[in-house]
Amino acid sequence: MISIALVGQPNVGKSVIFHRLTGRYVNVSNYPGTTVEVTRGQRRDHPDQMILDTPGILTLPARSEDEQATAHILLHEKLRTLVQVGDAKNLRRTVQLALLLAEAGVPMVLALNMMDEARACGMAFDPAKLAVELGLAVVPTVATGNEGIAALSRAITTAKVPVFRLTYANEIEAAIDDLVLMLPAAHLSSRVVALLYLAGDKATEEWLAAQGTQNADLFALAARRERLQDEFTEPLAEILQRARITAAEAIVRRVVRDAGQMGNRLVQRIGQWSVHRWLGWPIVALVLYSVYAFVGQFGAGVLVGLLEEDLFNGIINPWFQHIVTAWVPIVWLQDFLVGPYGLWTMGMTYALALILPIVTTFFIAFGILEDSGYFARLSVLSNRAFKMLGLNGRAVLPMVLGLGCVTMATLTTRILHTPRERLIVTFLLALAIPCSAQLGVVMGMLASYGMAAFLIWLGTVILVLFTVGWLSGKLVKGKRIPLMTELPPMRLPVMGNVAKKTWSRLKWYLQEVIPLFLIGAALMFTLDRIGVLPWLIQAGEPLVTGWLGLPKEASAAFLMGFLRRDFGATGLFAMGSALSPEQGLVGLVTLTLFVPCIASMLVIVKEQGLKTAIIMLSLITPLAFLIGGLLHRVLLLVGFA
Numbered sequence: 001m002i003s004i005a006l007v008g009q010p011n012v013g014k015s016v017i018f019h020r021l022t023g024r025y026v027n028v029s030n031y032p033g034t035t036v037e038v039t040r041g042q043r044r045d046h047p048d049q050m051i052l053d054t055p056g057i058l059t060l061p062a063r064s065e066d067e068q069a070t071a072h073i074l075l076h077e078k079l080r081t082l083v084q085v086g087d088a089k090n091l092r093r094t095v096q097l098a099l100l101l102a103e104a105g106v107p108m109v110l111a112l113n114m115m116d117e118a119r120a121c122g123m124a125f126d127p128a129k130l131a132v133e134l135g136l137a138v139v140p141t142v143a144t145g146n147e148g149i150a151a152l153s154r155a156i157t158t159a160k161v162p163v164f165r166l167t168y169a170n171e172i173e174a175a176i177d178d179l180v181l182m183l184p185a186a187h188l189s190s191r192v193v194a195l196l197y198l199a200g201d202k203a204t205e206e207w208l209a210a211q212g213t214q215n216a217d218l219f220a221l222a223a224r225r226e227r228l229q230d231e232f233t234e235p236l237a238e239i240l241q242r243a244r245i246t247a248a249e250a251i252v253r254r255v256v257r258d259a260g261q262m263g264n265r266l267v268q269r270i271g272q273w274s275v276h277r278w279l280g281w282p283i284v285a286l287v288l289y290s291v292y293a294f295v296g297q298f299g300a301g302v303l304v305g306l307l308e309e310d311l312f313n314g315i316i317n318p319w320f321q322h323i324v325t326a327w328v329p330i331v332w333l334q335d336f337l338v339g340p341y342g343l344w345t346m347g348m349t350y351a352l353a354l355i356l357p358i359v360t361t362f363f364i365a366f367g368i369l370e371d372s373g374y375f376a377r378l379s380v381l382s383n384r385a386f387k388m389l390g391l392n393g394r395a396v397l398p399m400v401l402g403l404g405c406v407t408m409a410t411l412t413t414r415i416l417h418t419p420r421e422r423l424i425v426t427f428l429l430a431l432a433i434p435c436s437a438q439l440g441v442v443m444g445m446l447a448s449y450g451m452a453a454f455l456i457w458l459g460t461v462i463l464v465l466f467t468v469g470w471l472s473g474k475l476v477k478g479k480r481i482p483l484m485t486e487l488p489p490m491r492l493p494v495m496g497n498v499a500k501k502t503w504s505r506l507k508w509y510l511q512e513v514i515p516l517f518l519i520g521a522a523l524m525f526t527l528d529r530i531g532v533l534p535w536l537i538q539a540g541e542p543l544v545t546g547w548l549g550l551p552k553e554a555s556a557a558f559l560m561g562f563l564r565r566d567f568g569a570t571g572l573f574a575m576g577s578a579l580s581p582e583q584g585l586v587g588l589v590t591l592t593l594f595v596p597c598i599a600s601m602l603v604i605v606k607e608q609g610l611k612t613a614i615i616m617l618s619l620i621t622p623l624a625f626l627i628g629g630l631l632h633r634v635l636l637l638v639g640f641a
Contacts, residue, residue, distance in 0.1 A: 002049045003077050004156060007070060007101065008085035009093060010056030011373060013113040015039075016143035017085055018053040019500050021153060037414065038069065039504070045153055049080065060100060061201030061237055064417035064481065071196070071203035074104065078187050081159045082108045083152075088118035088140065091125065091256065096248040098134055099166050105189025107159035108136045111152050115140045117491065125256040133251045135164035144494045165191075168243050172198070172236075175228040182221055184211045198225055199237040271490035274377040284381050287374065288400050291365045295401060299361030308353040317345055336525055347521035350599060351514045358405040359509050363502040366397075366412070370501075371493035388466065390473020390480050391416075395425050402433035406565075407600045409433070410607060420478035426608060427472060430596045431620050432465040434565065441569035442588050449581045452640075456631075460589050464627060520598045533559065547629040548590060549636075550583050551575065557587070558594060565597050582635045590628030595620050 006014045022041030039053040054073050055066035062068040074082075084101055086094030091112075098110055112118075112127060131138040137155040141148035167173065179194035186193055186207075196204040208218065229236055273279045321338040328334050338345045369375040375397070383393030394416055402409035406429050413422040413429075434442060446454045473480070527533050540555040548554075554572060561568020572579065572587045579587065595601065595617055605613040 002080045003052055004043065004049055004081045004083060005052045005054055005073055005077065005079050006083050006085055007054050007074075007097075008056065009058055009087065009090075009097065011370070011376070012056070012085050012087045012094075013141075013143045014053055014056070014085045015501060016497050017083075017111060017113065017141065017149070017152070018051060019504075020143055020146060020149045021156075022051050023047070038073070043153075046157070052077070057097075059097060059241065061196060061199040062203055065419070066417065068203045071201060072207075074188060075186070075193070075203060075207040079106050081156050082106045083111060083156060084108065085111045085113050088112040088115045089123065091123075092245075092248050092252050095130075095134070095251050096244050098136075099164070099244045099247055100192065100195070102134060102136060102162040102164045103166070103189055103192040103195065105161060105192065106187075108162050109152065109155045109159045110134065110136060110138045111141050111148075112138060113141045113143050115147070116142045116145065123256070125252075130251070130255045133164070133255060134162060136160070136162040144497055166244065166247050168240065171228060171231055172239070175224060178224055179221065182217065182224070184208070186211075195240060197221065198228065199240050200235075271373070271377070274374065274490065275380055280377070280381045284378060287369075287378065291369070292400065292403055294365050295358060295361045295405075299358045303357035303361065304354055307357055308349065312349050312353040317349065320344055332529070335529075336522075339525065341521055341525040341528055343518055343521050346524070347518040348514070350521075351517040355405065355407060355517075355599065356509070359408055360502070360506060362401060362405070362408050362412075363505045364498060367498035367501045368493045369397075371491075371498055373490050377490075387480070388473075389424065389428075389469035390476070391421055391424060391469075392481060395421065398425050398429065399433065402429045403435070403439060406430065406433055406435050406596050407603050410600055410603045413607065417481050418478060420476050421481065423608060423612070424469065424472045424476055426604060427616055427619075428465060428469055430600065430604060430616055431468060431623070432461050432593060434461075434592050435597075438561075438565035438569050438592070441573055442592065445569070445573055445584055445588060449584060453581060453585050456635075456640075457585060457589055457592070460627065460631060461592055464593060464623075468623075517599060517602075520602050524598065543625060547625060547632075548586055549632045550587055551578055553578070554583075554587055558591065561591050561594055562598055562601075565591075568594070582632070582640050585635065585640070586628050586632045589631055590624050593620070593624035593627055595624070 006018055008014050018039060018041065021043055023044045038055070040050055041053075043049040043051050052073060054070040057067045057070045060067065060071060062071045073079075082101060082104060084094075084098055086098070088094075094110075094112070102108060110131075112130075127138045127140050137159060139148055139152045139155050141152055143149065168176070175198065176191060176194045179197060180190040183190045183193055183197075193204060193207075197208070208221070225236070232239060270283075274283050317338070324334050324338045328337065335342065337343055340346070369378070378396055379393035381393065382396040386393055386395050389395075397415065398409045398412045401412060409429050410426055413425050416422045416425060442457070443454075446457055524533070537556050537559055540558060541552045544550050544555040544558070545552050553575060557568045557572050559568075568591045569588065572584065572591065596604075601613060601617070604616065608616075
């Protein structure tokens, strides 16, 4: 099938244009060889053509896995047309990327999106003159209002290969000519492949190796690049980038009639406050609390209560249990469907009544942050704190959303750039971030023990989080990726756009995550039937009573905590006066650091692989009990009561 790729910087409206151009049938999947999602859909007016919504790129060569995935698409996909989506307000950076893409040797169209915002800023320029400068079709659009989409579709059908070619320094041009003769054939122009190779693009080097290029030829290519690099004191990537920046500035000066001023002063001022050294933090606190309240309290509290307690446990599950009992004569099959670990009563109830409301509210909150342009500012402000953990500011959202649902937060680690970052954040989520359901029970117990107990619990968990995060940053191989992000202008989110993104992501959830819950329920049912679950409870009693100093009945709470985190805390809560304040505090700290629920573990297996999940489990379990036992002895030493 013919492929058309949408390419552009983040937050320029690619996804909105994608939904305008495609029909109902959309497929979201990981691009081969990566964990990055690429959305594909059939073109509305040409069902024989497939449109790809690629991850956002700031520039090439690629620095993150998102950018590498886009570079892979350019190199491996046989593209009929390349559609660059650019922000009309930020014309210079749009033209800068267009200068590189124009040399790809593929028919190309430039969609200048968000023209309404450019007009609101007072900008005035001539798209037709820009088209002449770049040698390709330029179509002004307002994707959210469906403005210019029909013209863009026509331009895609009639697109031609751009005639523009940027000329670099003589030494570089000579090296490009030499490399073109040495490179294997590609559907892209050999010139743009040579440019990417000179800039050190990893995806291009992998593509060369995948073409069966001989080692001697690869050595000759590398030697030619090294000889050229020796002639300059700066990296070739920076030299090539600066040449495109200079050319882009010259083109913009020729086509822009009036640079204009921001029309909405209040929105502009909020954007400035959001990255201010001091004023930004109160705004961060307000935004994070709002997200937590919406996802953790409204989604995980109100909606889950309505669905799980009132609808499923009150109406649907009793009715379904009655039907199964009446029509299924085999007792073990009844338990398999509607027992404590039944496919419906545990698997589907967890997936639809417990996780689905949290997932939905999260996707809405994420879409609002994404569409408003605030997400980039949140990453910038939290960057310094996460630097201590070997991460950058993009890690803030999964960590905060883990307070709503660790399962969902584990899935959102996909927004991080590298496998190293995703691994560290996933480990920290599994270890030291309590979900909202567990957190509510924990707060209820700690309230009866006093403020000192709360501060000890909080201080212990934060100390473990930062200590383990710091060690992970030192031990996990790979370099910390500096935070490089575009700061888009702040704007009110378009709720129609947020709704479309939410629905697309929910369809993915229903298709891919629900089977994990059914597998988990079947696994727990099997372990219970063969007697492994009761044996595990008995086997854990010596550790619980001897090392942690808890009553033997508390061992069941840890096993239940593996099923659902709040089950474990509720088990301790139900013991009431059987636990002293010291025992209750030790139990809560240990449960907070204990393994995540089975749903989270299944998602970790899906995201990181079975081997990595087993290693995490083998590290988290002894560490939780180690910290709990040490805390028990410290509290006894200081006479906590």
